[in-house]
Amino acid sequence: MFETGLLRGKRILVTGGGSGLGAAMGRRFLALGAELVICGRKLDRLEATASEMRAQSSGKVTTIACDVRDGVAVDEMMDATWREAPLDILVNNAAATFIAQSEHLSFRAADAVLAPTLHGAMYCTLAAGKRWIDGRHNGVVLSILSTSTITGRAFTVPSAMAKSAVLAMTKSLAVEWGPKGIRTVAIAPGPFPTAGASGQLRPVGRDEGWSARNPMGRTGEHSELADLASFLVSDRAGYINGEMVVIDGGAHLRSSGAEDLLRWTDAQWAEQRAARSKG
Ligand SMILES: CCCCCCCCCCC/C=C/C(=O)SCCNC(=O)CCNC(=O)[C@H](O)C(C)(C)COP(=O)(O)OP(=O)(O)OC[C@H]1O[C@@H](n2cnc3c(N)ncnc32)[C@H](O)[C@@H]1OP(=O)(O)O
Numbered sequence: 001m002f003e004t005g006l007l008r009g010k011r012i013l014v015t016g017g018g019s020g021l022g023a024a025m026g027r028r029f030l031a032l033g034a035e036l037v038i039c040g041r042k043l044d045r046l047e048a049t050a051s052e053m054r055a056q057s058s059g060k061v062t063t064i065a066c067d068v069r070d071g072v073a074v075d076e077m078m079d080a081t082w083r084e085a086p087l088d089i090l091v092n093n094a095a096a097t098f099i100a101q102s103e104h105l106s107f108r109a110a111d112a113v114l115a116p117t118l119h120g121a122m123y124c125t126l127a128a129g130k131r132w133i134d135g136r137h138n139g140v141v142l143s144i145l146s147t148s149t150i151t152g153r154a155f156t157v158p159s160a161m162a163k164s165a166v167l168a169m170t171k172s173l174a175v176e177w178g179p180k181g182i183r184t185v186a187i188a189p190g191p192f193p194t195a196g197a198s199g200q201l202r203p204v205g206r207d208e209g210w211s212a213r214n215p216m217g218r219t220g221e222h223s224e225l226a227d228l229a230s231f232l233v234s235d236r237a238g239y240i241n242g243e244m245v246v247i248d249g250g251a252h253l254r255s256s257g258a259e260d261l262l263r264w265t266d267a268q269w270a271e272q273r274a275a276r277s278k279g
């Protein structure tokens, strides 16, 4: 789809790059000539993903264990990265979510989603941005958001709030940092099956009709999201700034995707909570 070497010479950090969509984007960036840094909390998973990537590509892959909820750890990760060379592109992909009735959310439960999804994206963006500005280096920040930024989404309220806040950051920094050579862009994916998203959002017994109800009759392919991300972070998209691109087959034009949960009974929710507390 793209010219070979579209991302040659680009150093890209993907947060949460050890699994799911982060790993899919990382693989495509490598194939297009980029050098990749992936971070997450679980070093063993990062290493396993990096080994697979190295087997498929000659590009350089570095892993860093980093909890993006911890600003000090984020600064240390950026220092370690910059010691070799400046990053060119940051992908804010790490996030957390789960379905729950909002009246049952404890403060800790709300923070378990807000901290990685909102604070993590903000800490990484600030840490990369200040280094780019100090070093007069151009940069791109791509944040992976959700169509909940357009529709809102019942039963995943902390995630919808966090993603909307990161969209506000994307638009605000486009104006503030654009003149300093930093582009900020975002993607709002619809349903793209991953172990993380399915585990958190699709417990056994939840409506199975997502594909059928999608205007395109299917969920997204990881390669489709990776293609869009590759274009948006590339110099070919150099005039796109402050925008969020939706990739969902048109699903959000029909519904937020959570309306089936309005039909869940209190007993079903109680069962969901019990399953969680059993681990
Ligand atoms: C519903 C919409 C469908 C529409 C379809 C449209 C397309 C989909 C759009 C999706 C948008 C976003 C998607 C994603 O983000 S997918 C990524 C999913 N991946 C992850 O979440 C990975 C990271 N997850 C985690 O780290 C954990 O799962 C967790 C989020 C739970 C955080 O772990 P942490 O160790 O920090 O937290 P604790 O286990 O210590 O718990 C902290 C408190 O949170 C409470 N909790 C945890 N899970 C639940 C739950 N399922 N329900 C209610 N409460 C929960 C827990 O009890 C703790 O609180 P208390 O101490 O007060 O008990």
Ligand SMILES: NC(=O)C1=CN([C@@H]2O[C@H](COP(=O)(O)OP(=O)(O)OC[C@H]3O[C@@H](n4cnc5c(N)ncnc54)[C@H](OP(=O)(O)O)[C@@H]3O)[C@@H](O)[C@H]2O)C=CC1
Pocket (backbone or CB within 6 Å): 015, 016, 017, 018, 019, 020, 021, 022, 039, 040, 041, 042, 043, 045, 066, 067, 068, 069, 092, 093, 094, 095, 096, 116, 120, 144, 145, 146, 147, 188, 189, 190, 191, 192, 193, 194, 195, 196, 197
């Ligand atoms: N799949 C889908 O349908 C959709 C996904 N999205 C978004 O796409 C992105 C990727 O999701 P997906 O691939 O599905 O799910 P995953 O669960 O596979 O991805 C989440 C990643 O974030 C990392 N992560 C979570 N918490 C932290 C933390 N505190 N510090 C560092 N890393 C962390 C996880 O690694 P670790 O556990 O090792 O820390 C994991 O690699 C997310 O932003 C999600 O909101 C949006 C809409 C739809």
